[in-house]
Amino acid sequence: MRPYFFLLAAGASLLSTEARAQFNFAPGTYQLANGSKGEASLKLMLAENGSPTMMVGVKNGKERKFRAAEVTSFTVESHQFVRVNDFRFLSGTDADFKEPALLEMLETGPVELFYYHYQVEMGTNFKAHVRLPMLRKAGTSTFFAYSPGRTPGFDQKLAPGTFVAALFPADPVLQRQFATNAVSRAQLAAAVHAYNQGVRLTP
Secondary structure, eight states, X not given: OOOOOOOBTTBOOOOOHHHHGGGSOEEEEEEETTSOEEEEEEEEEOOBTTBOOEEEEEETTEEEEEEGGGEEEEEETTEEEEEETTOTTOOGGGGGSOOOEEEEXXXXXXXXXXXXXXXEEOSSSOEEEEEEEXXXXXXXXXXXXXXXXXXTTOOGXXXXXXXXXXXXXXXXXXXXXXXXXXXXXXXXXXXXXXHHTTOOOOO
């Protein structure tokens, strides 16, 4: 088995146990595109070896794999995923497939925050797991990537900070920070949550 090299976004930090949880079988619930709902042991399996990213479930001792198009949403432990059709940011190994994306939902409210998980081949012996933040205005279907600094396997031209900044019209100070990529990945979830709660930065 080849070793894995995990990246937290573009940093070289190992993913925490909590962040890795959705990639190990754990109790969860699912809803399929055909309307079926249920409970099973679930995990997210990233694209590799000629197979796209999928939801994998074990129920009554039998394992089944579901392509993204077959899934509407699923939750494993505290991690909730939703299917997104026509996702224009497919990166890494996902770029080899014409599949919907399974995005992890982090924050709801006027601005929604998601993580897009994908895998990148990093030479002969390594694979990088990238967690790329995606944002959108609630009630819309247009996503914007927030990628300050280099992100493996991702085209940086698809992520100008001004696009994300436009999602925060009620806070000009925060807008300027996003437009200049001054909000770090570590600060992102807290910044979006605070904005959705009505907190505004002062000049």
